Amino acid sequence: MTKRISSPKVTHDVIRQHRFTLKKSLGQNFLVDENILKKIVEAAGLSKGSCVLEIGPGAGALTQYLAESAQKVIAVEIDQRLKPILEETLQGYDNVSIRFGDVLKMDLQQVIAEECPPGVPVTVVANLPYYVTTPILMKLLTADVPIQTIVVMIQKEVAGRLGAAPGEKSYGSLSIAVQYVADPEIVLTVPKTVFVPQPNVDSAVIRLEIRPDKKVKVADEDFFFRLVRASFAQRRKTLMNNLMNNLFSKDRKPEILLALSAAGIDPGRRGETLTIEEFAKLSDSLRHLITAK
Ligand code: SAM
Numbered sequence: 001m002t003k004r005i006s007s008p009k010v011t012h013d014v015i016r017q018h019r020f021t022l023k024k025s026l027g028q029n030f031l032v033d034e035n036i037l038k039k040i041v042e043a044a045g046l047s048k049g050s051c052v053l054e055i056g057p058g059a060g061a062l063t064q065y066l067a068e069s070a071q072k073v074i075a076v077e078i079d080q081r082l083k084p085i086l087e088e089t090l091q092g093y094d095n096v097s098i099r100f101g102d103v104l105k106m107d108l109q110q111v112i113a114e115e116c117p118p119g120v121p122v123t124v125v126a127n128l129p130y131y132v133t134t135p136i137l138m139k140l141l142t143a144d145v146p147i148q149t150i151v152v153m154i155q156k157e158v159a160g161r162l163g164a165a166p167g168e169k170s171y172g173s174l175s176i177a178v179q180y181v182a183d184p185e186i187v188l189t190v191p192k193t194v195f196v197p198q199p200n201v202d203s204a205v206i207r208l209e210i211r212p213d214k215k216v217k218v219a220d221e222d223f224f225f226r227l228v229r230a231s232f233a234q235r236r237k238t239l240m241n242n243l244m245n246n247l248f249s250k251d252r253k254p255e256i257l258l259a260l261s262a263a264g265i266d267p268g269r270r271g272e273t274l275t276i277e278e279f280a281k282l283s284d285s286l287r288h289l290i291t292a293k
Helices: 008-017 034-044 061-069 080-089 108-115 130-142 156-162 173-181 221-231 239-246 250-262 276-292
Strands: 051-055 072-077 096-100 122-127 147-155 185-190 203-209
Touching (some): 034 185, 034 203, 061 072, 061 122, 080 096, 130 147, 221 276, 239 250
Parallel strands (some): 072 096
């Protein structure tokens, strides 16, 4: 086993020896606190049979701990320049498979099928690159892959959005996408000081335990999420205005009004006041109009 890199000194040494320059544009804030790393792995509840997907191994600090607790770790890293560093820090960890590429462009279903034993549910554990937190979470929640648990470090502000309720300022499409499949939990909040370099914002580790059943039943999931996105497109506009501007053409106004009435929703309300159950009802009653635009 190679030495742990989870300390500021070892991380700095490795970076210096490899003449590596950290890229802010790739969200490269490396975690250098052993305590926090251990807490992340603990929160993931891994067993020797677990298959883990890590997004952005960086220099491998978290990867080392994951490899020791799981059967298999797939680490997806966008930055090819980290290859020689990871070869050094993960030397001897034979259960780690590194895939270089952009996780947003990767066919996760295929990667998981190739790397994880069949039938083994996947746990996602990562210190996510902050510039793409929302698209990555959206991909994980909607990709048709057998993910059971997600434990990730994200910006504290985004963590607050996941569990937000209707009427709250931070309630939006991400809150609904998350609550549709899980009950989000903030495991711990993390100060800036445990990263190299320090980011501008505080962070939080969140856990999503994916439920076997969705929170609401909808006839057409794709349309449900299109409706949600359209309803939040311009937050200060009414639901009716957002639907006419972002989902349907204006000449469908009478039919939209009828569908809103059938779902028991006042057209003057704003999208941010609707519960997930109301969005589901509205989605089912508006669905027949989708060919309109
Ligand atoms: N896991 C390491 C740690 O905790 O120290 C590094 C975490 S750092 C916040 C985020 C990592 O994600 C970086 O290594 C970065 O290069 C990588 N990354 C950024 N965008 C990515 C993408 N689209 N796909 C895969 N990896 C990405």
